Amino acid sequence: MDQPSATDPDPEGSDDGAGGDAGGDESVIRTRALTKRYRGGQLAVDGLDLTVPAGSVFGFLGPNGSGKTTTIRMLMGLIEPTSGTARVLGRPMPRASRTVLPHVGALIEGPALYGFLSGRDNLVRYDAADPTADPRTRNTRVAAALDRVGLAAAAGKKAKAYSLGMKQRLGLAAALLQPRRLLVLDEPTNGLDPQGMREIRSLVRELAADGTTVFLSSHLLDEIEQVCTHAAVMAQGRLITQGSVAELAAGARGRLVVTTPDGADAARVLKEQGVADVVIEEDRVTSDPPDGELADLNAALVTAGVRVRGFALERASLEDAFVALTGEGFDVAG
Incomplete structure (x- = not known):
């Protein structure tokens, strides 16, 4: 006869079926x-x-x-x-x-x-x-x-x-x-x-x-x-x-994405405005979301002569959340 083990000390539920919790x-x-x-x-x-x-x-x-x-x-x-x-x-x-x-x-x-x-x-x-x-x-x-x-x-x-x-x-x-x-x-x-x-x-x-x-x-x-x-x-x-x-x-922060042919200038302005983790990716510059108003940051880019063709805050993905939580990428084994 089955007896509660040391790893299963909870004997509650005497029914024989799996009808409910x-x-x-x-x-x-x-x-x-x-x-x-x-x-x-x-x-x-x-x-x-x-x-x-x-x-x-x-x-x-x-x-x-x-x-x-x-x-x-x-x-x-x-x-x-x-x-x-x-x-x-x-x-x-x-x-x-x-x-x-x-x-x-x-x-x-x-x-x-x-x-x-x-x-x-x-x-x-x-x-x-x-x-x-x-x-x-x-x-x-x-x-x-x-x-x-x-x-x-x-x-x-x-x-x-x-x-x-x-x-x-x-x-x-x-x-x-x-x-x-x-x-x-x-x-x-x-x-x-x-x-x-x-x-x-x-x-x-x-x-x-x-x-x-x-x-x-x-x-x-x-x-x-x-x-x-x-x-x-x-x-x-x-x-x-x-x-x-x-x-x-939602628990992970999204990324600011600026589409522009002036990547180096855009990156410089973003850093001057206190934006962190600025990365140049061909015709895109990405960064952490700014603490201030997005409109003010966009205005600073335009005033500096940066040709802004796209300016958006992308929603964080589950992958972004995973990397933020674990501090590493994903491996197939587990």
Whole structure:
């Protein structure tokens, strides 16, 4: 019989289903002080307090070695935390894995496929391994999943002949064989061409519209900004920030952009006006936003004889916020 472990001291919620969060909490994923330390002392995840709202498309961001994949593996019950708690669909993980995981679809670190089987037969194997799946409707579910990810025409092709992008699609199809309350995707657009990436974005939006919460780890910040409603940023195993994507981007300062053929003169005037981080980029000069009035700065440029062809304050992107928070660029591994 399962007993509460040292890493899961909260035994609340005696129901066997994953029908809702305890105490009316509307979060689909909630961690408190979640920590993973590997042998040798490596601290991969350090005191993580993460909250993923129900119905959100949640982007999980972080540079190389930030602890994203380790966190996902703990949430899915693949590894146990050293300390702290994790609740998924209101139930403690990994103790409640058997009741939670049938409601969760996941694609983590690439799909595990039988290369000698066709794409269709791989999905049949996945579906047969699900004790909740009705075998009488298996072929219908498999066909629908293949069609949804654009693999219907390649269903009879052996998986070993699939491209990386096709394998990613097949793994996503496996996660969608049953209706899911939560979908966990680790780099789902890896290997896809631009058209495939657009299709996956559209699919994620459809799933969210149908009520599925999507937890998405990706190194493509533009991708996250386009499709996600909320996001969290990890760095060196610790949570830096979390919130709505709009709030995170608003927390970073935008850039002043002056379009002019007189780049050197424009840069000189901006510096004289106390503007910081002035950069000349061909026919553009960019800088931090000024503390004073934009109109006064524009007037100073014109008075100095600078031919101003464009003058605007560009909104900060999620990438700007990420760099400001972590102090570094983005790496694909994590």
